[in-house]
Amino acid sequence: MSKPSDLVQGTLDLLLLKILALVPMNGFAISLRLKQISGDVLQVSDGSLYPALHKLEQECWITAEWKTTENNRRAKFYSLTRPGRRQLEKEADNWNRLATAISHVVKIQEA
Amino acid sequence: MPPKHWFYVVPLRLRSLLRWGQVEEELDEELLYHLEQKTQANLAKGMTAEEARRFALREFGGIEQSKEACRDKRKASFLRDIAQDVRYGLRMLRKAPGFASVAILTLGLGIGANTAIFSFADVVIRRPISLPQLDRLVGVSEYVPATEDSGISAGNFQDIQSECQNFAELAAYQGRNGVLTGRAEPEVLEGVATTVNFFSTIGVEPVLGRSFLPEEGLLGRNHVLVLSNALWRRLGADASVLGRKISLDGDEYVVVGVMPPKFAFPLGKVSFWTPLAMGAAERESRTDLNLHTVGLLKPSATLEQARSEVATVWDGLLKEYPQGNAGRIMQVTSLRDHVVLDYNRQFALLLLGVAGFVLLIACANVANLQLARAAGRQREVAVRTAVGASRSRITRQFLVESFLLASLGGILGIFLAQWGVHILRATLPAQVEDICDLNNLGVNSAAIVFTLLMTLLAGLVSGIAPAWQQGLRDPQTALKQGEGRVLGSRSHRLRSVFVVSEVALTLALLVGAGLMIRSFWSLAHADRSLDPDALLTLHINLPEVRYAEPAKAKAFSAEMLLRLQAFPGVQSAAVVSGLPYSYYDDEVGVHVTGRTEVNPAELPTAMLEAASPDYFRTLRMTMKQGRGFDDRDDTGTQPVAIVSESMANRLWPNQNSLGRRIRLGGANSEEITVVGVVSDVRHEIFDRVFRSIIYRPARQAPGLSMDFVLRSGGAPQELIAGTRLALRAIDPNVAVENAETMTHKIEEQTSGLRYVASLMAVFGTVALVLSMIGIYGVIAHLVNERTQEIGIRVVLGAKPGNVLGMVMKSGLRLLASGVVIGIAFSMALARVISNLVYGVSAWDFRAFAGVTLLLTGVALAASYIPARRALRVDPAAALRCG
Numbered sequence: 006m007s008k009p010s011d012l013v014q015g016t017l018d019l020l021l022l023k024i025l026a027l028v029p030m031n032g033f034a035i036s037l038r039l040k041q042i043s044g045d046v047l048q049v050s051d052g053s054l055y056p057a058l059h060k061l062e063q064e065c066w067i068t069a070e071w072k073t074t075e076n077n078r079r080a081k082f083y084s085l086t087r088p089g090r091r092q093l094e095k096e097a098d099n100w101n102r103l104a105t106a107i108s109h110v111v112k113i114q115e116a
Numbered sequence: 117m118p119p120k121h122w123f124y125v126v127p128l129r130l131r132s133l134l135r136w137g138q139v140e141e142e143l144d145e146e147l148l149y150h151l152e153q154k155t156q157a158n159l160a161k162g163m164t165a166e167e168a169r170r171f172a173l174r175e176f177g178g179i180e181q182s183k184e185a186c187r188d189k190r191k192a193s194f195l196r197d198i199a200q201d202v203r204y205g206l207r208m209l210r211k212a213p214g215f216a217s218v219a220i221l222t223l224g225l226g227i228g229a230n231t232a233i234f235s236f237a238d239v240v241i242r243r244p245i246s247l248p249q250l251d252r253l254v255g256v257s258e259y260v261p262a263t264e265d266s267g268i269s270a271g272n273f274q275d276i277q278s279e280c281q282n283f284a285e286l287a288a289y290q291g292r293n294g295v296l297t298g299r300a301e302p303e304v305l306e307g308v309a310t311t312v313n314f315f316s317t318i319g320v321e322p323v324l325g326r327s328f329l330p331e332e333g334l335l336g337r338n339h340v341l342v343l344s345n346a347l348w349r350r351l352g353a354d355a356s357v358l359g360r361k362i363s364l365d366g367d368e369y370v371v372v373g374v375m376p377p378k379f380a381f382p383l384g385k386v387s388f389w390t391p392l393a394m395g396a397a398e399r400e401s402r403t404d405l406n407l408h409t410v411g412l413l414k415p416s417a418t419l420e421q422a423r424s425e426v427a428t429v430w431d432g433l434l435k436e437y438p439q440g441n442a443g444r445i446m447q448v449t450s451l452r453d454h455v456v457l458d459y460n461r462q463f464a465l466l467l468l469g470v471a472g473f474v475l476l477i478a479c480a481n482v483a484n485l486q487l488a489r490a491a492g493r494q495r496e497v498a499v500r501t502a503v504g505a506s507r508s509r510i511t512r513q514f515l516v517e518s519f520l521l522a523s524l525g526g527i528l529g530i531f532l533a534q535w536g537v538h539i540l541r542a543t544l545p546a547q548v549e550d551i552c553d554l555n556n557l558g559v560n561s562a563a564i565v566f567t568l569l570m571t572l573l574a575g576l577v578s579g580i581a582p583a584w585q586q587g588l589r590d591p592q593t594a595l596k597q598g599e600g601r602v603l604g605s606r607s608h609r610l611r612s613v614f615v616v617s618e619v620a621l622t623l624a625l626l627v628g629a630g631l632m633i634r635s636f637w638s639l640a641h642a643d644r645s646l647d648p649d650a651l652l653t654l655h656i657n658l659p660e661v662r663y664a665e666p667a668k669a670k671a672f673s674a675e676m677l678l679r680l681q682a683f684p685g686v687q688s689a690a691v692v693s694g695l696p697y698s699y700y701d702d703e704v705g706v707h708v709t710g711r712t713e714v715n716p717a718e719l720p721t722a723m724l725e726a727a728s729p730d731y732f733r734t735l736r737m738t739m740k741q742g743r744g745f746d747d748r749d750d751t752g753t754q755p756v757a758i759v760s761e762s763m764a765n766r767l768w769p770n771q772n773s774l775g776r777r778i779r780l781g782g783a784n785s786e787e788i789t790v791v792g793v794v795s796d797v798r799h800e801i802f803d804r805v806f807r808s809i810i811y812r813p814a815r816q817a818p819g820l821s822m823d824f825v826l827r828s829g830g831a832p833q834e835l836i837a838g839t840r841l842a843l844r845a846i847d848p849n850v851a852v853e854n855a856e857t858m859t860h861k862i863e864e865q866t867s868g869l870r871y872v873a874s875l876m877a878v879f880g881t882v883a884l885v886l887s888m889i890g891i892y893g894v895i896a897h898l899v900n901e902r903t904q905e906i907g908i909r910v911v912l913g914a915k916p917g918n919v920l921g922m923v924m925k926s927g928l929r930l931l932a933s934g935v936v937i938g939i940a941f942s943m944a945l946a947r948v949i950s951n952l953v954y955g956v957s958a959w960d961f962r963a964f965a966g967v968t969l970l971l972t973g974v975a976l977a978a979s980y981i982p983a984r985r986a987l988r989v990d991p992a993a994a995l996r997c998g
Contacts, residue, residue, distance in 0.1 A: 012912065031149070031595045032146060032149070032150050032154040033149065033154065037148070048793065050175070050176070050177045051150060051154070051176040051177065051182075051184040052176050052177030052178060052179070052181065053177070053182070054190070055143075055146070055150075055182055055185075055186050056182060056185035056186050056189055057146065057189065057190040059186040060189040062189075063189050063190060065124035065125055068124065069510070070636065071142075078152075079145070079149075080146075080148045080149050081142065081145075081149070085585070086124060088124070101632055
């Protein structure tokens with residue numbers, strides 16, 4: 006099974022939550038958006054996107070709903086739940102702390 | 117999951133559990149949608165339809181793996197997967213009916229044996245009696261450490277009854293047998309004399325009629341009786357029995373009640389209950405431990421509170437009556453512990469442990485079967501792994517299959533246990549029947565729970581190794597290899613470990629059984645010189661009312677002896693107060709004249725026997741010093757006694773015992789002169805040392821309870837009918853009890869031990885067969901695997917002997933390791949047994965050697981069969997296979 010090996014562990018969750026915080030989306034759209042916002046830096050195979058989404062759903066951070074798309078096809082749309090929003094805040098905080106800490110370390114080394 | 121999520125969680129979980137099909141469809145649809153969109157996008161980039169689709173698929177990665185990963189994320193999928201595993205497992209078992217049936221039967225036997233023994237142990241230990249308030253019932257007793265006597269004196273009982281506040285009721289009882297007359301043949305019935313509050317204490321009332329009235333505890337008013345249900349049925353099961361008179365010991369008793377069916381307390385075959393009425397002297401006694409108690413604690417009271425309260429009262433009694441009470445301990449125990457002897461509990465636990473061994477052996481066998489089968493399933497496992505099953509999933513699959521086998525085995529086990537309990541009950545010796553209420557024996561809910569636990573244990577023990585091993589295997593190599601060709605050395609080692617443990621456990625079991633059989637055998641056959649086959653014994657209990665005068669009892673026994681001696685073929689006949697092996701026990705304190713008065717607790721004690729002149733000759737005892745009894749020793753002449761050799765050595769080591777004077781019981785009793793020393797005799801089968809015994813002439817010390825014994829030249833059983841006639845001629849209202857040979861008496865005492873020994877032998881045999889199958893399986897599998905190698909060896913010139921030796925050697929290696937571990941194991945078990953059973957030595961070379969030989973023979977046979985197959989290997993065919 007392909008894994009998001011280049012992705013810092015746990016970051017995928019944060020990214021997905023953030024993307025869905027803006028607007029409910031289906032899986033295909035999420036995969037496009039991921040590529041679009043991260044360029045080729047973050048490589049998430051489509052095969053591992055869905056297990057990640059299902060995991061978030063099972064954690065009750067996102068919820069799924071079947072809707073018709075603009076081209077009249079049924080698709081599964083994910084949206085953020087209230088616990089999901091809290092989780093996003095928490096993970097974003099964590100990320101910021103981590104990023105700050107790491108950039109500090111990097112700076113110290115340069116100096 | 118934090119509870120605040122329940123709003124989302126509950127519907128989600130329910131959905132993935134209950135609407136699995138829909139969830140699966142949605143997963144398909146979701147991924148399909150993705151691929152379609154991707155394809156569309158690729159088309160838009162200008163690819164051909166074919167290309168667009170292929171690129172979309174490639175970019176996605178493995179679809180099945182992705183799906184499986186999604187499924188794994190569903191929390192409820194666990195249950196679902198188990199269900200799937202179970203279905204799959206059942207299918208696999210159906211495909212291998214031979215394997216499945218052997219495994220299920222093996223586990224069924226193991227589990228069934230455990231359930232049966234558990235049901236038995238449960239009755240012996242936990243529910244020996246069925247009384248409604250058993251948990252609140254206690255027994256209060258005085259214990260004399262010096263003589264191991266226990267019971268309570270009437271005086272102490274009454275003081276504790278009136279002074280202790282923690283008892284709602286405290287009742288006393290004593291065994292009293294009675295001769296039922298007025299029917300075709302006088303018959304001795306076991307009965308109990310109880311204080312009038314007995315039935316309200318134990319909480320069981322008659323189903324018919326009433327229990328005793330307070331005034332019926334007075335002398336003269338006490339001729340009423342309550343019948344057991346069984347006796348009532350034998351007397352005609354007539355409700356009009358109430359108020360009818362029954363003749364007991366020549367007295368009339370009015371029937372006032374009938375107890376419910378199956379009620380038996382105290383244990384044994386109690387046929388009737390009468391009120392206990394005591395005379396003034398008896399009521400004041402502080403010495404005779406002739407009563408037993410049963411007390412009902414108040415609902416608010418605990419056993420501890422009752423204990424400390426009784427202890428306080430006892431302190432006072434010790435100060436007030438030091439003469440009778442010194443050297444005694446007052447005990448309060450729960451009735452359950454009061455009834456369950458430590459001995460019985462340990463035997464029950466021993467059997468339970470033995471059954472556990474058998475189950476472990478069964479598990480080892482099934483584990484081996486599964487390991488062998490797993491070798492043939494590598495391809496299947498590899499395919500499953502390739503389509504997305506994770507290692508843990510494969511491991512789980514194997515565990516589930518093992519639990520399936522165990523569950524089916526457990527179900528079979530419950531049926532087998534029911535059958536086993538039936539057999540246990542049918543073969544139970546009468547002695548064991550007296551230790552517990554067998555009406556409670558059966559596979560009950562506790563046994564079912566126990567079976568469930570055993571089943572889980574069996575599933576785990578037999579499945580953990582095969583499952584763990586499957587999880588370790590690399591699917592890639594498995595796929596490349598041919599079906600069941602190569603197994604890692606780990607598997608061999610595992611299988612060998614199982615067989616070695618089987619052999620070790622079997623050895624321990626067989627040694628245990630061997631030790632028990634040998635000890636029971638030596639106990640039962642120790643008294644060759646006694647020639648017990650030629651001895652006929654009868655017990656007669658004269659009713660107190662009509663034989664209160666010693667002269668009457670004396671006349672009775674003289675008359676009876678005369679008649680017995682006249683029987684054809686009788687070499688000698690004698691009477692004694694208690695024969696060896698008759699559970700007779702009458703200890704007295706011995707005051708030696710001229711010796712300073714010691715603390716009453718340290719007074720030497722001895723068993724008192726009143727014997728007629730021919731007693732020693734009849735039992736083939738020899739006079740060591742002095743003279744035997746003769747007809748001169750009577751009421752008018754000097755009081756004399758003969759002491760046993762051990763007693764003489766204890767009282768007067770290296771000194772002359774003849775002419776010594778002793779007093780028995782109180783210091784003021786009559787002085788008795790020792791006129792002889794007689795050889796020792798083992799009194800009870802489990803005695804570790806010879807008892808001190810003082811013999812008195814029967815004419816100087818007549819009693820009401822007497823054992824007649826006669827040595828016959830012919831078959832002693834043929835005289836039984838004659839003895840009854842003789843007795844009837846003397847007194848038609850007295851019954852003969854226990855007319856039997858001495859051999860029978862001895863066998864009766866060993867019957868419990870023999871029973872446990874034969875159960876252990878049965879378990880040992882089962883274990884032996886199981887480990888034989890185990891060894892056979894491993895060797896046969898080895899030969900299968902090494903067919904090619906053997907072929908090459910044969911081509912290169914190996915002789916049949918070499919091949920045979922090579923295969924047999926693997927078998928013997930397993931055996932040797934098993935035996936070494938097993939001997940260490942059995943020594944530990946032997947220690948347990950030797951503490952439990954007298955006559956078992958922890959290191960009995962013959963038992964160890966015999967069992968090892970037996971096991972070696974079986975192992976050789978089990979390896980020989982597959983070894984023969986190795987000889988028949990056709991080298992050409994074997995090489996082609998490779």
